[in-house]
Amino acid sequence: MNPDALIGLAQASGFLVLASTGIGVFVGLLVGMIPGMTISTGIIVVLPATFVLPADISIALLLGLYVGGMTGGSFSAVLLNIPGTPSASATALDGFPMAARGEAGRALGIAITASFIGGLFSFLCLFFIAPLLADVALEFRTEDMFSLVFFGLTIICSFAAGSLIKGLLSAALGLALVTIGQDPVMGTQRFTFGQANLMAGVHFLTAMIGLFAIPQLVDNLMSNQTGRQAQAKLTSVLPRLSDLKAIRMPVFIGSMTGAFLGMLPGAGGPIAAFISYDGSRKVSKNPERFGQGCAEGVAAPESANNAVTGGALIPMMTLGIPGDPVTAILIGALMIHGLAPGPLLFMERGDFAYGVIFSFFWANIFNFIIAILGLRVLVKLLATPRALLMPTIAVLCVIGSYALRNNFFDVYVMLFFGFVGLAMRWLDMPVVPMLLALVLGGQLEEHLRVALIASKGDVSIFFESPISFTFLCLSVLSIVWSLKSNRNKIASHAKESNP
Amino acid sequence: MRRKNIIAAVVLIACAILYGVLTANLPTRTLPNTPGPSFFPWINTVIILALSAWLLVQALRQPAPAPAPAPTPTGTGRNRRAVWALAAFVGYLAVMPGLGFILATAPFFAVMMVLFGERRPMWVGGGAVGTTVLLYALFRYGFGVILPRGLLAGIVA
DSSP states (O other), X not given: OOHHHHHHHHHHTSHHHHHHHHHHHHHHHHXXXXXXXXXXXXXXXXXXXXHHSOHHHHHHHHHHHHHHHHHHHHHHHHHHSXXXXXXXXXXXXXXXXXXXXXXXXXXXXXXXXXXXXXXXXXHHHHXXXXXXXXXXXXXXXXXXXXXXXXXXXXXXXXXXOSSHHHHHHHHHHHXXXXXXXXXXXXXXXXXXXXXXXXXTOOOXXXXXXXXXXXXXXXXXXXXXXXXXXXXXXXXXXXXXXHHHHHTHHHHHHHHHHHHHHHHSTTTHHHHHHHHHHHHHHHHOSOGGGTTSOXXXXXXXXXXHXXXXXXXXHHXXXXXXXXXXXXXXXXXXXXXXXXXXXXXXXXXXXXXXXXXXXXXXXXXXXXXXXXXXXSHHHHHHHTTOOHHXXXXXXXXXXXXXXXXXXXXXXHHHHHHHHHHHHHHHHHTTXXXXXXXXXXXXXXXXXXXXXXXXXXXXXXXXXXXXXXXXXHHHHHHHHXXXXXXXXXXXXXXXXXXXXXX | OHHHHHHHHHHHHHHHHHHHHHHHTSOOOOOTTSOOTTHHHHHHHHHXXXXXXXXXXXXXXXXXXXXXXXXXXXXXXXXXXXXXXXXXXXXXXXXXXXXXXXXXXHHHHHHHHHHTTOOOHHHHHHHHHXXXXXXXXXXXXXXXXOOOOXXXXXXXX
């Protein structure tokens, strides 16, 4: 084995790192299972702690939360028919009918086992593909990096938005916000209005807290959910041998779909879960049982959404391109500790990069153990009073923004983004493209301008390099495809309203 | 949806114009044949203007929708609660630098608990003070985050 991999394994297996992974998984399971709480909110809750903890412990905590959150979403989907996370929506289709039949324990056992296998499969993909991709990415020049980041942005917009224009507008606004502060090439101050606090620009973690947490608090106030108590009686949660046999194919389909779609920026858990659910139904000998409460219908989406996590870590670690808000936050957490994800991470800090990969492995192991052993306790916690939980999150948002730079100005920036998030929600504009533009915008501008400086202003540099040209073609394809599917959606909507 | 899209487009066009004006006033510091500090902001201005105009045209071409039903009393009550919560949050952030974390957080927490439906005074008081002190202790002593102490500067560490 690669010596860096061995050091990484040793780092990820240290007591404190393992304990942090376990805590992350537990918090993730809790957050994932509470309807109205997302994995992003869970990360906001633990974020202040990661500023002061060492990098390996922080990342282990966040990875544990990511993995646990994906599985936790299935608990409320099965028990309450309310998916804890969007990725668990497909799980409710068969999970809840099983619970209604008195098979809640069986359904949860299958969900946990499928999540475990999906997660391990994506770990293997991450372990074998990431170093190879990092080697390839080392050959990328500035113009290639610009086109790659541009492609990442276009694909994210097309996936994240119900309306492509609004998705692109959200990203464009994010790119405009990135220009606040020091210009990355010449160091000129831009749009700072003489405010010293703006010289370093808008920190995207502050923006993320505001964009996600404040609208969610308001949503929770308006939805009037009180935390329904799960009434289901849980019998044995370990899956039977016959169930394991039945879910082989759905788990295989889910793991493959999830790991592949996870690598595509923006595709994410919900899409992977529904595609694998549909795929498993198509290959099943008894497709009519899907939707009535069958084990395969629980296993396919659960393996898929957990396989997404490892897949999403591949572009994040090798190219520095986040696939979803959670990986964007992971990039932020790494940057706070002076580590920039990308091909150089494997070259300069190979031990750390492998440490992250093995922490992901441990997160999946802990996820299985904690979910199986602690299921009954976790289900009881599902009834945590919202009146205590939501104000705590509000206060943690303030602490998280403040602790980033020990500066109250960041708290006001968070509040500003909270109002921006509320306005965007009211206007049906997605916030994810804006967040990812805040993460990628600096790189986009820097690569664009450095490439143009190198070519003395000649834009043909982006078309002469085969890598850059390929990514630009893919970007155009992504936009055209989104426009087409958007038009089809509008046409079918018009047909439905005027039959 | 049509009305919201028109509002979004108009607001964004105004933002793009303002951004363009600010970009035009950026210092010009550039080398020959190379893009300066205003290069990227100009691209953003053009993109936001073009996309907003597209959204506006798309919205204007949509047929006018049927009038929406009047909001239910429950919906209005929930909206009012959300407005109160936001007002409390803004007030909380305004007073925190002066009062400090503990003195500002406890009443804010209590208000939020009430807005989230908790009515038992003992629970509200205990929850607000207990959670505030717990969070302060966790971050101050556990993670070393120096939260604002305000009026309690001489009393708490």
